[in-house]
Amino acid sequence: MSLDGLRAWIGEVERKLGARTRVFLVLVAIAIGGAGAGIFLALDSDSDGASVEEVQALEERVDALGAGTAATSLESRITRLELQLTKLRADRESSGSAQADEEKEEEKGGEEGEE
Numbered sequence: 001m002s003l004d005g006l007r008a009w010i011g012e013v014e015r016k017l018g019a020r021t022r023v024f025l026v027l028v029a030i031a032i033g034g035a036g037a038g039i040f041l042a043l044d045s046d047s048d049g050a051s052v053e054e055v056q057a058l059e060e061r062v063d064a065l066g067a068g069t070a071a072t073s074l075e076s077r078i079t080r081l082e083l084q085l086t087k088l089r090a091d092r093e094s095s096g097s098a099q100a101d102e103e104k105e106e107e108k109g110g111e112e113g114e115e
Helices: 004-047 050-115
Strands: none
Touching: none
16 A cells, blocks of 8 residues: 555545535524524413413313303293293183183073983
């Protein structure tokens, strides 16, 4: 092996090593930038996010609104049923009084026929 051949080989290895080193440094810089951005976003989301108390208060409001809606729905349904019941009672009484009138007329007719 000649000394010139070894120098050329060493020069080639140094160029490859230099290129790898630059690529490695760029990748390290990208990784550090990504980690910094992640840390910033994590800290920023903590200050902008809702607290546990706020979430619980919101859940209570939703539950209260849901219960109020259900109660209103039940009240309107009960009112409708009461109206139907009143109407049915009135119909029954009117049909019952009509039957009673017919029976009275039949009884009067039967008494007049006997006399």
